[in-house]
Amino acid sequence: MASLISHLTQAQQKELMNDLNYLNMQEIKTFCRHHGLPLHIHAEYKKNVLQKTKELDRKGVVLDRVRQYLKTGKVPPPSVIPNKMIAQNLPKEIRPETHFLFGLYKNRDANSLKVLKQVTKGQFQFGALAQELSRELWVQGKKITFSAFGKLWLKENMNPSREHPEWAFLTDLSTGSVGRDWKSLRQQKAKKVMAELKRISAATKRS
């Protein structure tokens, strides 16, 4: 299947892609379910066997998938955590040289926090960045230690090399373009995008 948005002009396509950032997760989920786009992260608990986890992909990841789908008409595969990144047996104690694996680290986990505080001179905090980094490492299959993760977190925290256009509110906030009417602005944009997506739904069902 070809692009689902070829009837739009280049400028309109670009606007649509950009305004997807203004959708909230609920709206995105609805669209994904309609079209069978994967929302959950899958894990390879056993070699070559994929299992859906309870973990939901982060907004940026899901949006990328939506964009790809709109452009190509193909349903992209889900995120997968490879077998080697999954903790098979949990160590009693986490140390700086312990490998940073799925199932071992969790946000707000006291043991993880202790070690990460230790290797970052007390600066580490659980938050969106920690979540983002950990997911990325797991899915990409980069096996590193807690110590290395802490350093990576520090680096990203000091000078963020990545942008988060999908966090529309925070992005607008940092550019100072948030006014009293931001909420209605978001709804306006979201409504427009949803209307366009709905048209696509109808078109794909006909074919």
Added chain:
DNA sequence: CGCTCAGAGTTAACGCGACT
């Protein structure tokens, strides 16, 4: 300076219904 607020995303926890 520290506190609270806004509005967003994410998680864990909870409850409900479907299914076995």
Added chain:
DNA sequence: AGTCGCGTTAACTCTGAGCG
């Protein structure tokens, strides 16, 4: 009866602004 998935909810974090 027990389990699983799904949807909702409360609590947390993020940022800059506003206030005492």
